[in-house]
Every structure is written in C-alpha cells, then in structure tokens.
Amino acid sequence: MTDRQDILTECHNMVSHRFHYQSDDKTFGRPEYWMSYAKDVIEGKDFTGDCDDFCMTMVEVLVDHYQIPRSDIRMVICDVEAGRGRHIVCTVDDVDTTIVLDNRYSYIMPWEDLSAYTWIMYAIMDKPNFWIEWPTE
Numbered sequence: 403m404t405d406r407q408d409i410l411t412e413c414h415n416m417v418s419h420r421f422h423y424q425s426d427d428k429t430f431g432r433p434e435y436w437m438s439y440a441k442d443v444i445e446g447k448d449f450t451g452d453c454d455d456f457c458m459t460m461v462e463v464l465v466d467h468y469q470i471p472r473s474d475i476r477m478v479i480c481d482v483e484a485g486r487g488r489h490i491v492c493t494v495d496d497v498d499t500t501i502v503l504d505n506r507y508s509y510i511m512p513w514e515d516l517s518a519y520t521w522i523m524y525a526i527m528d529k530p531n532f533w534i535e536w537p538t539e
Contacts, residue, residue: 420449
C-alpha cells in the first residue's frame with residue numbers, strides 16, 4: 403500500500419464512520435440536493451445524506467484536511483450492478499492506479515476492481531463544473 407493509499411484509507415474511515423445513509427427525498431423533500439458535511443466530519447460530528455453528499459464530503463475532507471490536490475480528485479457518476487440505478491463515487495489518482503472511495507464499501511479499492519460498475523461521466527475537482535463523458539470502448 404502506498405503512502406497515499408494509507409491517507410485515503412484513513413480519510414475513508416473518518417467519513418464512513420460519521421455517515422448515515424438517507425435519501426434526499428426523505429432528508430430535504432426533493433429528489434436531489436448535493437451538500438458537503440466536511441466541516442462536521444472534521445469536528446467529529448455525524449451526518450445524514452446520500453451518495454452525492456458522501457462524495458462531496460470526501461472531496462472536501464481530502465482537500466482541506468489531508469491537502470490532496472483538487473487536480474488528483476474526481477467525482478464519478480456510474481451505474482451500479484443489477485440495475486440499481488445511478489451512483490456517484492470519489493476517486494483519487496495514485497501512483498499506478500485510481501482509487502475509489504465509495505459509501506457502499508467499508509474499504510478503498512482500485513477502480514478496476516469495480517467491474518460491476520459502468521462509468522458514465524466525471525468531473526475533476528479543480529474544474530468541478532466541467533463534466534466529461536467516460537470514454538467508451
């Protein structure tokens with residue numbers, strides 16, 4: 403495991419232990435609402451949200467608490483296995499691979515290990531409003 407993977411594991415554990423899943427419909431009364439709870443997590447507080455809230459929180463904790471450059475971080479929209487619908491994860495570039503930080507798993511993993519996911523589009527966090535379609539083969 404690389405030094406960066408040690409940092410990513412620590413960050414994933416920090417955010418995951420504070421995260422409690424609840425849909426935006428139930429939390430905010432609407433289908434989508436993206437929000438970061440990084441400040442709460444860094445202060446040791448729990449938060450409730452869905453995959454986009456987990457992902458945004460992960461991005462901000464990586465940047466603000468662990469000083470990972472925004473240019474190494476992506477938010478990636480994907481389809482998950484068995485037609486369960488759209489999902490979003492945080493990815494971070496490492497030496498020879500890209501690491502996925504996903505609220506559906508209690509550990510980090512290389513993106514190629516998520517073969518059941520179909521990658522749709524991504525945004526690099528130094529240009530967060532610019533979404534790029536995932537290249538098809």
